[in-house]
Amino acid sequence: MTSRQAYAPSLRLENVTVIRGNRLVFNNLNLSVAAGELLWVRGANGCGKSTLFRVIAGLLGAFTGKVHADGKLALADENLALDPNLTVGAALHFWAQMDGATLADCDAALAAMDLLSLADIPVRYLSTGQRKRAAIARVLASGSAIWLLDEPYNGLDSASSAHLDKAILSHIAKGGIVLLAAHQSPSINVSDSLILDAKGRSV
Ligand SMILES: Nc1ncnc2c1ncn2[C@@H]1O[C@H](COP(=O)(O)OP(=O)(O)OP(=O)(O)O)[C@@H](O)[C@H]1O
Secondary structure, three states, X not given: OOOOOOOOOEEEEXXXXXXXXXXXXXXXXEEEEEOOOEEEEEOOXXXXXXXXXXXXXXXXXXXXXXXXXXXXXXXXXXXXXXOOOOEHXXXXXXXXXXXXXXXXXXXXXXXXXXXXXXXXXEHHHOOHHHHHHHHHHHHHHHOOOEEEEEOOOOOOOHHHHHHHHHHHHHHHHOOOXXXXXOOOOOOOOOOEEEXXXXXXXXX
16 A cells, blocks of 8 residues: 555455356355455365455456445456566556556566566566566556455565565555465465355355
């Protein structure tokens, strides 16, 4: 969270039911996350972690129920939202401008994910881990209060994981919210965890 958001964000899901195809992914899911909290979202493959993030981000509709998000949201998932034909710096700046961010915000995000030396190469040349870092940098540069990070540690080396840990800790220390989907326990302390099961319930 940056000075662009000086209030306390919050996130609440109220009786959210989601159906994909003929599969009930969630049934009456309730969730509340307050400013300064890091929520670890966990569960087996296919339990609905990515679906949950897409519903919260407004990319997928809920069948019933409501998402109440007080604060700007940013999602980093497997779909890299950066134009492959632009340089990393230009692609990041494109999105950051839409979020009211400055070039300095972009540079700070690139520096946070140790990407400054890659700012001038096209996004399509990035390796898997570098793409992941660029996706996270986009979230950082957005100045969003609520971060939705879907498997952000996948493909990161230990130095990059440490950069991400630091960015998350800094964000929640400033009162931001982070939802982190991961199979492995994060190395930083989480405020709470949401465990999803295969029958559309939180357990
Ligand atoms: N477009 C779709 N149409 C129908 N079903 C879908 C669609 N996309 C995903 N699903 C189903 O929704 C369920 C939840 O998928 P989701 O990707 O949210 O799981 P996940 O917990 O993120 O899994 P993983 O740990 O493997 O990343 C799965 O059973 C999946 O097959």
